[in-house]
Amino acid sequence: MNKEYIIRNLKAILGRAYPRVIAANREYSWIIADIILPLLSVIAYGTLYKFLGASKDFLGFAVLGGAMSAFWLNVLWDMASQLYWEKMSGNLQLYILSPISLVSILLGMSIGGMLATSLRAAATLIVGTFIFKLDFSLINITQLLLVFFLTLAALYGLGMMLASLYLIWGREAWHLSEFFQEPVYLVSGMYFPVKFLGKVGFFSSLIPLTVGLDGLRQLLFKEGATFGFLSVNIEILILIILTVIYALLAIYYLKKMEYLARKEGKLTIRWE
Amino acid sequence: MDDSISIKTENLGRIYKKEGGVLEALKNININVNRGEIFGLLGPNGAGKTTLIKILTTLLLPSSGKAYVLGYDVETETLKIREKINMVSGGEWAGYGILTVRENLWMFSQFYGIPTKKAKREIDKYLEIFGLEEDANTKISKLSTGMRQKMNIIRGILSNPEVLFLDEPTLGLDVQIARTVRSFIKVWMKEKEGRTILLTTHYLNEADELCNRIAIIDNGEIHALDTPQGLKKILKNKIMYSVELERESYLNLKELPYTTKFTVNPLKDGKIEVKFQIQDENKIVDIFNYLKNNGFNLVSFRKREPTLEDVFIEIVGKEFKEDE
Numbered sequence: 001m002n003k004e005y006i007i008r009n010l011k012a013i014l015g016r017a018y019p020r021v022i023a024a025n026r027e028y029s030w031i032i033a034d035i036i037l038p039l040l041s042v043i044a045y046g047t048l049y050k051f052l053g054a055s056k057d058f059l060g061f062a063v064l065g066g067a068m069s070a071f072w073l074n075v076l077w078d079m080a081s082q083l084y085w086e087k088m089s090g091n092l093q094l095y096i097l098s099p100i101s102l103v104s105i106l107l108g109m110s111i112g113g114m115l116a117t118s119l120r121a122a123a124t125l126i127v128g129t130f131i132f133k134l135d136f137s138l139i140n141i142t143q144l145l146l147v148f149f150l151t152l153a154a155l156y157g158l159g160m161m162l163a164s165l166y167l168i169w170g171r172e173a174w175h176l177s178e179f180f181q182e183p184v185y186l187v188s189g190m191y192f193p194v195k196f197l198g199k200v201g202f203f204s205s206l207i208p209l210t211v212g213l214d215g216l217r218q219l220l221f222k223e224g225a226t227f228g229f230l231s232v233n234i235e236i237l238i239l240i241i242l243t244v245i246y247a248l249l250a251i252y253y254l255k256k257m258e259y260l261a262r263k264e265g266k267l268t269i270r271w272e
Numbered sequence: 273m274d275d276s277i278s279i280k281t282e283n284l285g286r287i288y289k290k291e292g293g294v295l296e297a298l299k300n301i302n303i304n305v306n307r308g309e310i311f312g313l314l315g316p317n318g319a320g321k322t323t324l325i326k327i328l329t330t331l332l333l334p335s336s337g338k339a340y341v342l343g344y345d346v347e348t349e350t351l352k353i354r355e356k357i358n359m360v361s362g363g364e365w366a367g368y369g370i371l372t373v374r375e376n377l378w379m380f381s382q383f384y385g386i387p388t389k390k391a392k393r394e395i396d397k398y399l400e401i402f403g404l405e406e407d408a409n410t411k412i413s414k415l416s417t418g419m420r421q422k423m424n425i426i427r428g429i430l431s432n433p434e435v436l437f438l439d440e441p442t443l444g445l446d447v448q449i450a451r452t453v454r455s456f457i458k459v460w461m462k463e464k465e466g467r468t469i470l471l472t473t474h475y476l477n478e479a480d481e482l483c484n485r486i487a488i489i490d491n492g493e494i495h496a497l498d499t500p501q502g503l504k505k506i507l508k509n510k511i512m513y514s515v516e517l518e519r520e521s522y523l524n525l526k527e528l529p530y531t532t533k534f535t536v537n538p539l540k541d542g543k544i545e546v547k548f549q550i551q552d553e554n555k556i557v558d559i560f561n562y563l564k565n566n567g568f569n570l571v572s573f574r575k576r577e578p579t580l581e582d583v584f585i586e587i588v589g590k591e592f593k594e595d596e
Contacts, residue, residue, distance in 0.1 A: 005351075008385030015382030018375070019368040026370055090366045093331055098383035099354040262333045265288060265326065 012104040020112025034120040042066035057223040063128030065190040067121040074117040079159030110156040137222040144219040150239035151212025157246030164253035193227035211235040278468040279305035283337035297323040312483030313472040320492040321472035360428035362443025369413030384431035398426040418449035476580040507578035515573040530555040
């Protein structure tokens with residue numbers, strides 16, 4: 001791999017991230033989809049917690065879940081399904097034709113998606129904090145940043161892997177996004193501590209959001225550790241393992257997808 | 273591989289698996305495309321043109337045989353080929369509607385590692401050439417088909433490819449824009465020595481105007497390969513006529529005695545144009561009489577030079593239909 005190739009791929013990452021970031025400034029429908037709708041769920045859970053007399057930190061758990069749900073929606077709808085849409089628009093064949101790795105394209109999508117979604121997640125968090133007058137207790141900022149960025153890395157690694165798989169499986173796979181969306185809210189403990197799910201939590205730890213959210217709650221709220229599923233260090237370890245596994249699988253399936261595209265001639269032709 | 277050759281195929285074949293069998297899209301294709309030439313692949317839809325382009329641009333693997341671009345094997349040396357080529361297809365809707373023309377072009381330039389400053393300079397240069405400078409900041413979702421295709425052509429040449437693949441580049445464009453695209457192709461080829469274009473088209477006039485050599489392809493096979501003039505020489509001993517006729521609407525011309533390769537094209541006002549070849553020029557009066565006796569009134573007639581369409585009919589044995 002020479003220097004020129006590396007620079008070209010870095011530029012490709014930047015190039016492909018650009019539309020994602022720009023879209024956030026030009027399309028304002030996301031304010032409804034990514035802030036107001038999650039906030040409605042947050043308000044519903046917040047009202048329930050208030051009614052049940054739960055501690056104020058539970059409101060914080062729900063607000064944090066609402067904020068992080070923006071990343072899950074972004075991964076599901078703008079990462080996993082994206083290569084399918086790229087195929088339909090004719091972009092996919094131009095990506096394959098370019099002298100770069102397809103991994104750079106997906107990394108560009110991921111980074112652009114993360115940046116744009118961070119803005120949305122932050123907006124939910126700020127509005128939620130204002131509505132419920134939340135109290136944060138910053139336990140360990142290093143661990144907090146580590147958990148947050150590892151959650152995103154593992155989550156977008158999962159998205160990159162699904163992007164190739166959706167394309168290989170065909171258009172029907174797109175319905176998987178609809179199928180996955182709501183159950184993941186439940187099993188990952190998006191609006192409540194996953195500890196309450198018992199052993200289900202071990203299985204749902206394959207979804208980076210589960211351990212990521214749990215870790216963030218433990219590091220941001222006073223009662224977070226009391227309702228923690230696993231220790232933060234173990235959760236960091238799980239997130240590192242998930243990041244590596246999903247990244248390797250993403251690269252593997254991307255290569256497989258390109259091979260199948262060239263062998264069968266179906267994946268890059270939009271009407272096939 | 274000889275340095276003067278850009279593209280070479282050796283017994284290249286490609287099959288597609290279909291329900292209940294296989295479709296042989298390409299059969300033993302052997303072509304050599306020279307550096308510096310515009311090489312045309314002329315054939316109807318489904319002839320195998322796009323399959324061949326997809327193999328040469330590394331988007332598709334051959335099922336048999338070999339293909340080389342600039343001396344590199346399309347199966348194993350994909351990166352080396354991709355660094356030096358680009359492709360533009362007709363009816364292409366690539367890019368992102370949310371981005372402007374300039375932003376889209378910049379994005380694609382990054383995939384070829386072009387420094388931003390240089391990319392912006394080149395983009396502005398080509399936008400001006402194509403008369404798109406006023407639309408540079410328009411979102412591409414707002415562009416007409418013609419404007420979008422001009423942008424696609426700019427995308428294809430921004431990376432300064434040694435070999436440019438143009439797959440039906442003027443498909444669906446109005447006459448004026450198609451003319452602009454064709455003029456630009458000629459200028460671009462002259463701008464730098466050694467550039468090669470492989471052009472697929474089912475517009476016969478386009479192939480005639482642009483190409484140094486043309487391969488006539490149908491059903492996955494190359495039927496003839498020569499310069500446009502060379503191909504037309506195949507018909508040098510044939511006498512060709514084009515006649516315009518008026519008729520009652522219910523009348524159809526199904527046969528015409530003394531002629532071969534006759535085709536009928538409907539014109540405006542219910543008129544038809546009939547093209548045919550004859551061996552014996554003395555028979556033309558008999559033909560006109562036959563037409564008159566069968567309800568067709570002669571409006572005009574002319575003896576004409578052979579076109580690539582005639583060559584296609586002569587070689588492939590059927591009429592060249594764009595919607596085939």
